Amino acid sequence: METATVAQRKVPRPRADALRNRERIVAAARDMFVECGAEVPFDEVARRAGVGNATLYRNFPDREALQREVVCSVLDRVSEQAEQMLAETGDAFEALSRFVHASAEERIGALCPMISETFDDNHPDLVASRERVEGLVEVLMERARGTGRLRTDIAVGDLMVAISQLTRPLPGTACLNMDRFVHRHLQLFLDGLRAPARSELPGTAVTMEDLRRA
């Protein structure tokens, strides 16, 4: 009974408080990233989490590891939102719309700079979280398109980038109560997404592939 359940040998299950601390660090880091950007000092994150800085460095060897963990956790939460919206059987466009507003609540926009900056795009954890959310959004859009309520000249990349941009917080420490504005602008954007299309878009539909290449 040295190792629990499916834990590998040699790693004798971390202590309970260690896991709790790790969670608190991730949560604090997410908040700090949203408020102050991806360059916040590690010591600040530790202080916010209520742990010593050594604990932080023990859990995450470098900044990238911490950022990745935060990004993955947010992407996963967004995926859960998408699954929830897919589970409900109401209007497909309405489901997409609610997903967009829910994603804003998760502050997905704050993490975009991190993903784009120096960052190993090919880390398995990140790839997994990303593909999951992409697939789900794809289905959401496909359904809405199928009911004829979503214009047909857009793709997943268009939606994801727009959400990210419209929900990105300003670097200034304050400005977190701009949520009232954010949902207005998301709604306006969603109105532009409805079929029939009210204008011809420049360029071609943006897929996730396109984004990765840029």
Next chain:
Amino acid sequence: METATVAQRKVPRPRADALRNRERIVAAARDMFVECGAEVPFDEVARRAGVGNATLYRNFPDREALQREVVCSVLDRVSEQAEQMLAETGDAFEALSRFVHASAEERIGALCPMISETFDDNHPDLVASRERVEGLVEVLMERARGTGRLRTDIAVGDLMVAISQLTRPLPGTACLNMDRFVHRHLQLFLDGLRAPARSELPGTAVTMEDLRRA
């Protein structure tokens, strides 16, 4: 004949190359801010401008002075765009639309973080540039609203924030060829701005006052 034209006494007109250098510095700073954010080292800006760092410090005593100059110059250029669109006598919504796309070209989104961050909002130059552009956009929107093509539940703040957000570059050094996407998303947003409104917006119309208060 010691001082030229309307120059005050005691300031015997700066040398021609000094003025040229100042212009080059502002242009370089604008580019650097867009590409790398507002925190670029002064020495980098100087190098890009092709001048020594001392020349930069001579012209701008501190970072804020440089940032303000850049912001004002961009706001003024956007104002010129607005005036041009107002001068043309075609469809009012089309004029607004073209103004939005033109503003994106001026990279107005890149400067928003600067305005929001530590920054003296009350500097006369800044106030002047800001009021000018606000007034012009107000007129543009009023005209479009008058023709019944623009939905009536939005205000200047809604449009300005959305433009800024949708055109904000990602911090990563690359990603400057995302322009192809940006104009798509601006167009989608503009489609959402058209009358008749396709949904009810949360909250209330955002004025410039609202933004200043937040």
Next chain:
DNA sequence: AAATAACCGGGGACCGTCTCCCCGTTTAGC
């Protein structure tokens, strides 16, 4: 064209900030 004063450029010292290790103390788990 020569004189002169303003201007320029780059090197380097100073300084604040972030990172990351060390070690005495605490705490979970058996």
Next chain:
DNA sequence: GCTAAACGGGGAGACGGTCCCCGGTTATTT
């Protein structure tokens, strides 16, 4: 209650940005 793992905070070291100094250069004046 014992043991080993985890914790916390202080501080050394390194990195990067700011800003000054001064020898050389260039625009302007007569």
